[in-house]
Amino acid sequence: xxxxxxxxxxxxxxxxxxxxxxxxxxxxxxxxxxxxxxxxxxxxxxxxxxxxxxxxxxxxxxxxxxxxxxxxxxxxxxxxxxxxxxxxxxxxxxxxxxxxxxxxxxxxxxxxxxxxxxxxxxxxxxxxxxxxxxxxxxxxxxxxxxxxxxxxxxxxxxxxxxxxxxxxxxxxxxxxxxxxxxxxxxxxx
Amino acid sequence: xxxxxxxxxxxxxxxxxxxxxxxxxxxxxxxxxxxxxxxxxxxxxxxxxxxxxxxxxxxxxxxxxxxxxxxxxxxxxxxxxxxxxxxxxxxxxxxxxxxxxxxxxxxxxxxxxxxxxxxxxxxxxxxxxxxxxxxxxxxxxxxxxxxxxxxxxxxxxxxxxxxxxxxxxxxxxxxxxxxxxxxxxxxxx
Numbered sequence: 115x116x117x118x119x120x121x122x123x124x125x126x127x128x129x130x131x132x133x134x135x136x137x138x139x140x141x142x143x144x145x146x147x148x149x150x151x152x153x154x155x156x157x158x159x160x161x162x163x164x165x166x167x168x169x170x171x172x173x174x175x176x177x178x179x180x181x182x183x184x185x186x187x188x189x190x191x192x193x194x195x196x197x198x199x200x201x202x203x204x205x206x207x208x209x210x211x212x213x214x215x216x217x218x219x220x221x222x223x224x225x226x227x228x229x230x231x232x233x234x235x236x237x238x239x240x241x242x243x244x245x246x247x248x249x250x251x252x253x254x255x256x257x258x259x260x261x262x263x264x265x266x267x268x269x270x271x272x273x274x275x276x277x278x279x280x281x282x283x284x285x286x287x288x289x290x291x292x293x294x295x296x297x298x299x300x301x302x303x
Numbered sequence: 304x305x306x307x308x309x310x311x312x313x314x315x316x317x318x319x320x321x322x323x324x325x326x327x328x329x330x331x332x333x334x335x336x337x338x339x340x341x342x343x344x345x346x347x348x349x350x351x352x353x354x355x356x357x358x359x360x361x362x363x364x365x366x367x368x369x370x371x372x373x374x375x376x377x378x379x380x381x382x383x384x385x386x387x388x389x390x391x392x393x394x395x396x397x398x399x400x401x402x403x404x405x406x407x408x409x410x411x412x413x414x415x416x417x418x419x420x421x422x423x424x425x426x427x428x429x430x431x432x433x434x435x436x437x438x439x440x441x442x443x444x445x446x447x448x449x450x451x452x453x454x455x456x457x458x459x460x461x462x463x464x465x466x467x468x469x470x471x472x473x474x475x476x477x478x479x480x481x482x483x484x485x486x487x488x489x490x491x492x
Contacts, residue, residue, distance in 0.1 A: 122380045125373040136325040136332055138348040141326055143332055148375055156450040159327040160376035161350070162428065184314040185424040186337055189350035191311045192424050233382050233475045234423040235374040237330060237350065242475075261345040263314050270481050278482070279492055286420045286431075286475040291453060293467075293482035303468055 124151050127158070135159075163240035168197040168231070169207040170219060170221050170246045170295045177268040178286075178295065179218055179250070184263070193277065194288045197242070206243040216257045218266045223249030228294050231287055242287050246298055251265060271299055313340050316347070324348075352429035354397040357386040357420070357476050359484045360409060366457040366486065368407055368439070369477075373452070381479045382466065386431070395432040403436060403444045407455045411482045412438030420476055424461050431476050435487055460488060 127148040137142040142162040150156055171179035184191050198213035200206060209223060215222055228244040259265065269277070274292050277283040283292070297303040316337040325332040332352040339345055360368035373380050387402035388393060396414060403409055417433040447453065458466070463481050466472040472481070486492040 122371075122373065125371065125380055125454065128375055129373045135327070138324070138334060139346060141332065141348040143330065145327060146375070150450055151373075151452050154450070157328060158375040159330040182311075182314065184311065184340075185421075186316045186318055186335070186347040187426060187428040188421055188430075189428075191314055192421070196426070220485055229470050230473050231475045231478065232374075232377055232381070232473050234427065234429075235377055235383070235474055237376060237427075238423065239376040239378075240423075241377075261339055261343070263340050265314065269315050275486075280484070281418050284419050284421050285424055286422045289420065289479040289482060290475050293478060297464075297468070 119287050126151060127156075130155060159237065161234075161238040161240070163199075163238050164199045164202070165204050165206075165243070166197055166289055167200060167213060167243045167245065168195050168216050170195055170228075170244070170291050171214060171218065171244065171250055172248045172295070172299070173250055176299075177270050178274055178292075179220065179266060179268050180274070181217060182265040182267065192285050192288075194285045195291050197287065207245075210243075210245045210247070212273065215253060216259070217264065219252055219254050219256050220247075220250045221253045222247035223251070226298075228298070231233045231290050233287055244291055244294060246295065252286045271295060275290055315340060316345075319344060348426065349425075350427040350429070352388075352427055353391070354395075354430045354432070355386055355387060355434045356395050356402060356434065357384050357480055358399050358403050359384055359417075359433070359480050360403060360407065360411065360439055361435065361437045361455055361484070361488070362439055365488075366459050367463055367481075368409065368455060368457050369463070370406060371454040371456070381457045381474050381477075384480050386476065396434075399432075399434045399436070404442060405448070406453065408441055408443050408445050409436075409439045410442045411436035412440070415487075417487070420479050422476055429486045433480055433483060435484065440456045460484060 130147040132146045196217045226246045231242040319336040321335045385406045415435045420431040
């Protein structure tokens with residue numbers, strides 16, 4: 115399972131020319147000309163993203179905190195773990211603490227870093243850093259961003275796994291994080 | 304875990320005005336004005352995507368087929384399950400069969416639909432349909448799209464799970480699909 119970096123040379127693409135083709139309030143869209151391993155030149159279009167953090171909040175009774183949020187691009191309400199984008203100058207730990215408090219009103223005394231997810235490698239450079247948060251205490255009310263509306267609720271790990279099976283949970287970062295939660299909580303990862 | 308659709312009204316956003324702000328070879332970027340649950344108007348920027356299929360190919364010896372592919376947006380080689388976009392007019396089963404053959408040279412006699420993933424609900428409407436493929440026979444060589452370069456290899460389920468733990472696998476659709484594979488192959492989902 116170890117790969118020699120040198121063995122990747124036949125796969126690597128290198129930038130020839132880079133341009134920004136759309137810059138909105140949320141999205142930064144790039145169009146780069148790249149040299150393929152074959153030597154030919156092609157184009158790559160992608161979103162330049164500042165990165166995000168997702169939190170698996172584990173209550174003392176073992177239940178996990180989730181959110182229900184309407185996601186306009188898909189047009190559906192999704193069940194997700196709390197998550198949010200990294201603000202400029204912020205460490206990923208700070209983002210995790212800020213987003214957990216803003217979205218759920220909880221603070222956590224124990225933070226464990228689990229790893230990183232890439233949600234959309236085909237057209238975004240987004241990284242999502244995954245934390246498990248324990249020792250949760252309700253500190254106050256939600257302080258949502260302008261235009262953000264979401265419900266907070268909790269369920270057991272086994273209900274969350276069943277919700278993946280049934281299709282009630284389809285958000286890939288949340289499915290990946292439930293998988294991680296199950297490994298940490300049940301298999302001592 | 305059942306939610307009343309009517310109870311979603313306080314979360315839903317509705318389109319006021321829609322526009323296309325960038326149309327490339329790959330990306331279709333939209334900017335919509337939307338009415339929030341509060342009544343205020345805001346904007347939503349997102350990728351309009353045709354949908355994709357990911358395949359979990361299980362060899363007769365129990366190993367799973369993976370790919371190593373350079374992903375330009377992130378600038379790294381990723382370990383992923385075979386996957387690809389749905390062509391116009393194609394059923395998801397047809398996409399699965401076509402992509403498995405094109406990317407790996409294998410055909411499968413047994414296809415089981417497991418469900419759908421949403422990789423990027425914040426800024427893309429992409430759906431990824433998940434199939435488990437068994438009864439694999441090598442039919443020929445890779446027939447890759449122009450500009451596509453990838454390596455094919457296989458590993459055991461336990462090595463794949465360990466690769467998630469170690470951080471060697473970070474692609475969220477692949478982590479989600481490994482989770483599903485483990486449930487199907489070990490827990491009889």
